Amino acid sequence: MLEEASPLLARHLPALLNVLHDVGWDRFDIVYPPTGLKLLTVDLPREEIFSVADEEAFRTRGEDYFIRQELPRFGDLKECLITSTSLPLENQKEVQQTLREMYRITHNGRRLLKERYLAIDTNVAYLRFPSRFFPYPYAPKRFATAEDYKWVVSGVVWREVDSAIQEKYSPRDIEKLKRRGRKGPYFDSLINASTKRSRRAKAALWELNYIRSSLNGFRVGGEAYERDKEARDIQIARDYSMFSRERDVDVLLLTADRDMEYHASTEGLPTLLLKIPHEVTGRMRCSFRAISNLLCDLAETLAFVRLEGPGITIMGEWAGKDLKEQERETLLLLPESRDGRQAVKRCTQEIGISERVVEMLRSGGE
Numbered sequence: 217m218l219e220e221a222s223p224l225l226a227r228h229l230p231a232l233l234n235v236l237h238d239v240g241w242d243r244f245d246i247v248y249p250p251t252g253l254k255l256l257t258v259d260l261p262r263e264e265i266f267s268v269a270d271e272e273a274f275r276t277r278g279e280d281y282f283i284r285q286e287l288p289r290f291g292d293l294k295e296c297l298i299t300s301t302s303l304p305l306e307n308q309k310e311v312q313q314t315l316r317e318m319y320r321i322t323h324n325g326r327r328l329l330k331e332r333y334l335a336i337d338t339n340v341a342y343l344r345f346p347s348r349f350f351p352y353p354y355a356p357k358r359f360a361t362a363e364d365y366k367w368v369v370s371g372v373v374w375r376e377v378d379s380a381i382q383e384k385y386s387p388r389d390i391e392k393l394k395r396r397g398r399k400g401p402y403f404d405s406l407i408n409a410s411t412k413r414s415r416r417a418k419a420a421l422w423e424l425n426y427i428r429s430s431l432n433g434f435r436v437g438g439e440a441y442e443r444d445k446e447a448r449d450i451q452i453a454r455d456y457s458m459f460s461r462e463r464d465v466d467v468l469l470l471t472a473d474r475d476m477e478y479h480a481s482t483e484g485l486p487t488l489l490l491k492i493p494h495e496v497t498g499r500m501r502c503s504f505r506a507i508s509n510l511l512c513d514l515a516e517t518l519a520f521v522r523l524e525g526p527g528i529t530i531m532g533e534w535a536g537k538d539l540k541e542q543e544r545e546t547l548l549l550l551p552e553s554r555d556g557r558q559a560v561k562r563c564t565q566e567i568g569i570s571e572r573v574v575e576m577l578r579s580g581g582e
Contacts, residue, residue, distance in 0.1 A: 221531065222560050226545035228567050229508035233260060235563045236526055239555070244525035246511070248288050248518055250397030255293055255514065255521065258507060265302055265507070266499040269293065282389065283396055286412055292517050294496055299344040299419075300509035302502040306491035312352050314488050318468065319360045330466045333366045333434075335456045336427070337449075337471035338376045340490065341420040345470060346427055348509060367431045368467065370455040371438015372448050374424055380417035384408050402520055402529075409535045412517065418542055419516055425543070434459070450479050457483035515547055527553025528560060 224232065236244070237260045245267075246255045253274075257267040271290040276283060297303035305311055322332055336345070346367065351359035385393075385406050393403045410418065427433035437455030442448050453469070453476065460467040469480050472490045480487045502510075514521045515532030522529045531548040551557040 221548035221550045222564055223541075224547050224549050224563070224567075226508070226512040226547055228563075229511055229547075230504050231567050231570075232528075232549070232559070232563045233504055233508060235559050235566065236260065236523075239559060239562075241523075241526045241555070241559070244523050246514065247522045247524050249400055249520055249522040249529055250393070250402045251287070252399055253288060254524075255288070260504075260507075262501075263503055263507070264499050264501055265297075265510070268297075268496050268500075270496075279396070280392075283392060286389075286393060287396065288518050292412075293514075294493075295342070296510060296513040296517055297496060297500070298492065299342075299348060299513050300502075300506050301348050302500050302506045302510050303493060303496060306493045307489070311349075311488060311490060314468075315352070315360065315365075319364060323364065330464060331366060332466045332468070333368045333459075335368045335370070335459075335467050335469045336373065337452060337469065337473060337476050338373045338420070339472040340470045341373060341377060341423045342416065343472060343490065344419065344423050344513075345490065346431065347423055362431055365431075367427050367433035368456065368459055369424060369427055369433055369435055370452045371435055372441060372452045372455060373438070374435065375438060375441050376448060377417050377420045377424060381410070381414045381421065383411040383414050385411060405531070405534045406519060407535050409519070409533050409537065412519075415516055415519070415533055419513070422543070422545065446475070446479075449473070449476050450482075452476075453479040453483045453485055456480075457485050460485065512545065512547065516545075520550075522552075523556075526559055527551060527556035 236242075242261050243257065243259045245257050247253060248255060253269065254267070255269050256265050258265055269290070274288060274290045274293075276287055279287075294303070298305070318332060340346075346362050350362040353359055385408065387407055390403050390407050393406075397403055428435065436459045437451070442451060456467050456469055459465070467485060469476070469485050469487045470490060471477065471480070471487055472492055474489065477487050477489060511521065511530055512532070515530040517532070519533040520529055520531045529550040529552060531550060534548060537546070549560050549563075551560045
């Protein structure tokens with residue numbers, strides 16, 4: 217199956233969507249191919265998502281714990297809608313306003329009495345907030361980017377994410393999944409590949425590396441690592457509080473955990489709570505960028521999703537996927553129809569032309 221697949225970087229997914237739009241695939245369903253579960257429908261011209269599967273569609277009655285964890289769950293779909301920015305936070309405007317005010321204070325041309333930093337809780341890495349929430353408008357026709365802020369990450373956050381990357385599928389696991397699946401040899405491509413928990417953690421680790429390498433973020437504390445989650449939360453808050461005092465800087469902690477607000481308050485640390493929406497209903501207006509992010513996140517979380525109609529399966533996990541491919545957010549496109557093969561071929565050609573033009577411009581047009 218993998219020998220027929222074509223690699224594609226996640227940042228090139230908009231090119232695939234443009235090709236599909238050009239050849240007439242303006243609307244298509246996204247399904248989980250092993251079971252045929254329809255997840256949602258995409259309308260490219262309207263830049264909308266609708267017909268999102270409800271919680272009942274994901275129920276797996278009578279299945280054992282392993283199957284319930286590895287097959288798609290409603291929480292997986294909801295998280296991908298949020299991480300892709302297709303589904304806004306419940307307090308999206310409040311979050312933007314707080315960050316907008318912080319931006320204005322740090323970019324008003326005056327010398328600050330104290331530098332200001334954004335710190336993140338572990339759940340914020342899983343939400344992919346630093347790389348996905350930005351840029352956002354802070355004034356008419358002006359945008360703030362993640363690079364406009366200073367970032368700091370507790371070592372406990374790093375260790376929480378890293379410790380979740382340890383589980384792989386055994387041949388026995390694959391056989392159990394194959395008995396549950398009804399269509400195609402998809403699960404065979406996952407022998408010795410990462411489980412869903414590990415895949416989600418790898419995406420969060422990508423986010424932490426983005427903060428460290430692209431945003432020049434600090435890593436602080438984290439020498440002690442507790443088994444108890446609440447103890448780790450307390451340590452995270454203490455790490456940021458100590459960083460604030462020792463460097464004489466202001467730190468704002470981003471978290472999606474209400475309990476973390478209490479731990480941070482005890483340490484005298486201000487927080488900005490990212491409120492997760494409770495419901496996923498109706499049509500969602502979202503950009504090509506958000507739809508591209510959604511396809512990437514669904515593929516990486518569920519291992520594969522299929523664009524029904526065009527007949528293209530996007531794979532986010534497979535046996536032998538290496539660190540470099542993970543760091544570059546490499547996906548595999550598996551065309552399973554004539555239209556799908558033509559679309560993938562055209563997409564690959566257009567990306568190749570675009571990259572050659574960029575390379576020529578970088579080298580001075582030679």
